[in-house]
Structure formats: C-alpha cells, structure tokens
Amino acid sequence: MNIGQAAAASGLSAKMIRHYEHNGLLQPTQRSEAGYRQYQPKDIEILQFIRRARVLGFSLADIAGLLALWQNPQRSNTVVKQVAQQHLAEVEQKLKELQAMKQTLQLMIAQCAADGGAHCAILQHLAKPAAEVK
Amino acid sequence: MNIGQAAAASGLSAKMIRHYEHNGLLQPTQRSEAGYRQYQPKDIEILQFIRRARVLGFSLADIAGLLALWQNPQRSNTVVKQVAQQHLAEVEQKLKELQAMKQTLQLMIAQCAADGGAHCAILQHLAKPAAEVK
DNA sequence: ATGAACCTTACCCACATGGTAAGGTCAAGC
DNA sequence: GCTTGACCTTACCATGTGGGTAAGGTTCAT
Numbered sequence: 001m002n003i004g005q006a007a008a009a010s011g012l013s014a015k016m017i018r019h020y021e022h023n024g025l026l027q028p029t030q031r032s033e034a035g036y037r038q039y040q041p042k043d044i045e046i047l048q049f050i051r052r053a054r055v056l057g058f059s060l061a062d063i064a065g066l067l068a069l070w071q072n073p074q075r076s077n078t079v080v081k082q083v084a085q086q087h088l089a090e091v092e093q094k095l096k097e098l099q100a101m102k103q104t105l106q107l108m109i110a111q112c113a114a115d116g117g118a119h120c121a122i123l124q125h126l127a128k129p130a131a132e133v134k
Numbered sequence: 135m136n137i138g139q140a141a142a143a144s145g146l147s148a149k150m151i152r153h154y155e156h157n158g159l160l161q162p163t164q165r166s167e168a169g170y171r172q173y174q175p176k177d178i179e180i181l182q183f184i185r186r187a188r189v190l191g192f193s194l195a196d197i198a199g200l201l202a203l204w205q206n207p208q209r210s211n212t213v214v215k216q217v218a219q220q221h222l223a224e225v226e227q228k229l230k231e232l233q234a235m236k237q238t239l240q241l242m243i244a245q246c247a248a249d250g251g252a253h254c255a256i257l258q259h260l261a262k263p264a265a266e267v268k
Numbered sequence: 269a270t271g272a273a274c275c276t277t278a279c280c281c282a283c284a285t286g287g288t289a290a291g292g293t294c295a296a297g298c
Numbered sequence: 299g300c301t302t303g304a305c306c307t308t309a310c311c312a313t314g315t316g317g318g319t320a321a322g323g324t325t326c327a328t
Contacts, residue, residue, distance in 0.1 A: 052260050112215045113211055
C-alpha cells in the first residue's frame, strides 16, 4: 500500500505521515524499489491510533509515549493514566483561560453600542479596564 | 525611558516590544544617540493596550486593526464590535473543541483501572474507539 | 509513447514567544 | 581613567502542527 492509500485509510494526510516518520513517531517503513513507502494493515492501525490521539489534543511527544506503551506488553496502565491525566489537566487549564476570555469579550461586546459612533466601550476597556488584568 | 523600563511599565517583555515594532504594530520610536529606543508615557499606554488585547486572545493582526481604530477619531464602533464578535466566535469554537476533548478524556480516564496491569481502557479507546471520531 | 496521477525530497510559510550570541553603551565605584 | 555589571542593539534559531510549492522520478492506462 502506498502512502496515498495509507493516508486515505487512516484519515491523515500523506504529508503528515511523512512528518510523523521524520519525527520518530513512526518506524521507517519498507520501501519499494523506486523508494515508495510501503504500508501494511498493521501500519494503518498505528496511523489511526495517532489520528485519534491527535483529535484528543495529545502532543506528538505524548503520542510517541502512548504508542510505545501500546506496543509494550509489559506496560502498566498506571503510566498510561498519568499521561492522560496530565493532558486532561492542560486541557482544563486552557478551557479556563478561554472561558475567561469569552466572559470578558461578551461583557465588552454587550456594552458596545454599535451605533456607528466613535464612542466605544470595547476600546475603552482595552485602554483602561475597570479591573486591571495582569 | 528605555525599553526595559517600558517593558516593566507595560507588563510586556522587551523582546516582544521589539517584535511588535518589527511587525508594524508599533511606530518606530525615537532613538537616543547610541541607538536606544526611547519611550514616552503615551507609548506605555499603547503597550498596555496591546497587552490587554493579547490577554483576551486577539491576534497581532487584530490588534493592529484595533489600535488603528483606537487612534482614529473618525472610527465607527460598529467596526470595533465586528472585530470583537468575530474573535469571540473563534474563542467559542475552540471552547467547543476543548470541551469535547475534555469529555472524552474524562471518560477514558474513568474507565482505566490503573492497577499496574497491562489492560488499559485508554489504549483500547485509542486503538478502536466505541464511536469512531472523524 | 504520452499523459495523468502518484511518489520523492527539500524548502518556505504561519503564529507568538523564548533563547542565544556577539557586540555596543552607560553609570557607579574605585 | 578603568573596570564591572546592567543595560541596549541586531540577527539568528527553536518551538509545534500542519499547509503550500517546487523540481523531479515512477507507475499505469490508453
């Protein structure tokens, strides 16, 4: 199977598959005589694993670790859980930041007349907010 | 006022102030004979404006626009509001994505025994999720 | 044999920020 | 006057996850 078919089968782009190989996420595959990468069904499973982990926001470094654990029969699920919990904590941290942004943005937008005039609560807030944000 | 003092006064780093100037966010300042950038109190207000907008997640391109509007007495608050609403929509989109990640991560973590064994619901989910995520 | 569709590597770009290197400047203290 | 340390300058590299493009080789069907 060539890289284009592997990409279609896994939901990744051919570009990214090469990138993952370059980054050490994937073992270099066999090559055809012409140098084309050859993928086996087992490789497709690995690619799908990577795609699903990316959808969940895991970094490539995290995924490298998860892949190694996945392929290690001696693994401990405790380690896997730690990785996931650490990532969840980061996601929750970003959620907090975005929620704070959202709240302030909504407040500012609600206070903006949008009547075509020059007076603007949004610009006022950015110039001198009621409560300074550090 | 030198760049270090301007950085301290505005809450930005000297590095970023230079970067903003390089990007066209800031007008090049006066320079001392030795070539040091010189900042006036008015410049500090602009730097603080930028910092507050960054805290709210506005891109540098957005901030360039907001700064131009701020300094234009002929501005229309309608335009400002549009910029803010567009950014809010992006923030809300990211919030949705992160919330979906959070939910799935919590589910996977809850199902993981973490008893030191090799069986792991998290890896199972990544290998073959119950409901495929495209 | 030719053309389309695929593959290869190797670059540049985004985005905001940090780091580092190599060098110039200024002020304080001796 | 000289040293020292803190500051400033520019210029480059790195991050992380991709997208884009270029220049070229391969494969297959017509």
